[in-house]
Amino acid sequence: MATDKINVDVLVVGGGIAGMQSALDLADQGYQVMLVEKSPTIGGTMITLSKVFPTLDCASCITTPKMSAVAHHDNIQMFTYTEVQSVERQGNRYIAQVVKKPRYVNENICTGCRKCEYACPVEVPSVFDQDLGAYRAIHVPFSTAVPQVAVLDMDNCMLCGKCEKACPVEGCIDYEQKPQEIEVTAKAIVLATGFKITPVDAKAEYGGGKYPNVISALAMERLLAPTGPYGHVLRPSDGKEPESIAYVQCAGSRDKSLGVPYCSRICCMYAIKQAMLLSGALPLADITIYYMDIRTFGKGYEQFYQNAKAMGIEFVKAKVAKITEDENQNLRVRVEMMEEGGQVEEREHDLVVLSVGVLPAYNPEAVFGVPVSSEDNFIEIPSPNFEPCNTGFPGIFAAGTATGPMDIVDSIVMAGAAASEATAYLHELAAAENGGVTHD
Numbered sequence: 506m507a508t509d510k511i512n513v514d515v516l517v518v519g520g521g522i523a524g525m526q527s528a529l530d531l532a533d534q535g536y537q538v539m540l541v542e543k544s545p546t547i548g549g550t551m552i553t554l555s556k557v558f559p560t561l562d563c564a565s566c567i568t569t570p571k572m573s574a575v576a577h578h579d580n581i582q583m584f585t586y587t588e589v590q591s592v593e594r595q596g597n598r599y600i601a602q603v604v605k606k607p608r609y610v611n612e613n614i615c616t617g618c619r620k621c622e623y624a625c626p627v628e629v630p631s632v633f634d635q636d637l638g639a640y641r642a643i644h645v646p647f648s649t650a651v652p653q654v655a656v657l658d659m660d661n662c663m664l665c666g667k668c669e670k671a672c673p674v675e676g677c678i679d680y681e682q683k684p685q686e687i688e689v690t691a692k693a694i695v696l697a698t699g700f701k702i703t704p705v706d707a708k709a710e711y712g713g714g715k716y717p718n719v720i721s722a723l724a725m726e727r728l729l730a731p732t733g734p735y736g737h738v739l740r741p742s743d744g745k746e747p748e749s750i751a752y753v754q755c756a757g758s759r760d761k762s763l764g765v766p767y768c769s770r771i772c773c774m775y776a777i778k779q780a781m782l783l784s785g786a787l788p789l790a791d792i793t794i795y796y797m798d799i800r801t802f803g804k805g806y807e808q809f810y811q812n813a814k815a816m817g818i819e820f821v822k823a824k825v826a827k828i829t830e831d832e833n834q835n836l837r838v839r840v841e842m843m844e845e846g847g848q849v850e851e852r853e854h855d856l857v858v859l860s861v862g863v864l865p866a867y868n869p870e871a872v873f874g875v876p877v878s879s880e881d882n883f884i885e886i887p888s889p890n891f892e893p894c895n896t897g898f899p900g901i902f903a904a905g906t907a908t909g910p911m912d913i914v915d916s917i918v919m920a921g922a923a924a925s926e927a928t929a930y931l932h933e934l935a936a937a938e939n940g941g942v943t944h945d
């Protein structure tokens with residue numbers, strides 16, 4: 506296999522909002538950036554959200570222009586469906602071996618027309634829609650994916666050839682496509698590999714993964730999104746409009762038994778946001794949030810909480826012990842009421858949303874040498890007060906939720922800080938190497 510070689514100033518790993526922002530900030534200053542994203546599209550979790558707190562802006566409307574800016578920037582080379590296999594330091598440079606996985610579609614000539622998708626007979630659960638909907642084995646990941654290029658899920662492909670016949674571009678579908686190896690030389694690296702949610706079945710007593718009407722908050726984001734799987738908020742078991750919806754807070758955070766002792770910081774706000782959006786989508790539905798503490802720490806966030814209460818959303822300080830399902834697939838939620846002397850009550854809801862927590866998506870230690878914190882497994886930052894993005898490895902910086910739970914505002918701020926710390930490092934490097942000229 507021939508290895509391509511690419512020389513850049515900065516390698517950014519992860520194409521969520523943090524990685525995109527770091528890449529844009531560096532590229533706008535004239536640095537050459539390579540952005541590597543493991544999924545077939547950039548955008549990260551933010552592009553899957555419905556609306557975002559605290560402004561209730563449409564997530565897709567504000568994320569898509571950033572994705573597009575990354576894809577069209579002269580100083581950014583974007584590689585999706587690509588992962589870094591190994592990194593070695595040679596002098597003042599990092600040499601990274603990067604592999605672009607086969608899409609079985611020629612990225613350079615695919616027009617994103619989706620004719621292959623319409624012809625494909627195989628349905629697979631949609632990762633984008635949190636498995637609530639389906640797409641075809643060959644598909645463009647979603648309508649605003651960047652790049653607008655199809656990807657073939659070879660594990661589920663029957664090799665029937667229908668996509669190849671339907672494709673108007675000759676030679677675009679390539680069942681024989683092989684991985685592409687690329688050797689990248691970079692002066693600095695930004696790690697922005699993001700987060701994943703605690704699995705919905707992590708707490709067996711809540712019935713996630715077992716009862717169809719117990720869903721994760723990320724699944725609720727898709728139900729609320731205008732581009733969601735059903736086009737409306739319906740419960741998964743029978744397509745009924747839910748009349749009573751419960752949120753279980755800290756269902757995957759502040760829980761030593763799960764190995765997640767820390768607060769995930771975003772769950773109170775996203776639950777309040779979703780409850781407000783549900784009040785609009787289902788005006789007659791009762792919405793209850795069972796919580797231990799409400800932590801609304803950001804600017805304007807407390808007011809957001811007060812507005813939700815004023816809208817009639819019920820906040821109940823209670824610990825949820827167990828959830829069971831009745832013969833109609835309604836859910837019986839057993840709660841210990843914390844403000845009523847620990848009295849135990851059983852309440853019925855027809856949809857339960859677990860406010861799942863935040864876990865690191867990737868451990869960079871094996872590939873980049875950068876360790877993670879023994880407390881929470883997010884990337885270790887040795888001097889968080891003074892250099893919040895510096896990993897302590899020369900020229901390697903970190904941004905966004907790869908370093909710990911945070912919201913979009915903080916992810917963007919940190920991405921800017923990582924770009925700024927990387928710029929200072931590149932200036933020093935240039936001064937040491939060639940008397941101050943910073944760009945090749």
Ligand SMILES: Cc1cc2nc3c(=O)[nH]c(=O)nc-3n(C[C@H](O)[C@H](O)[C@H](O)COP(=O)(O)OP(=O)(O)OC[C@H]3O[C@@H](n4cnc5c(N)ncnc54)[C@H](O)[C@@H]3O)c2cc1C
Nearest residue numbers: 519521522523543549550557558698699700905906912913
């Ligand atoms: C249910 C829910 C609702 C939310 N609602 C809001 C809200 O309303 N407002 C708000 O401010 N915040 C909200 N958030 C938080 C918000 O989603 C995050 O703050 C934000 O997405 C973090 O961006 P990021 O770039 O750090 O990480 P991510 O979005 O996780 O992006 C990381 C990217 O890196 C890629 N990646 C991972 N590992 C590798 C690797 N090894 N190589 C290459 N690429 C890799 C991933 O595929 C991903 O694309 C919500 C979160 C959840 C779970």
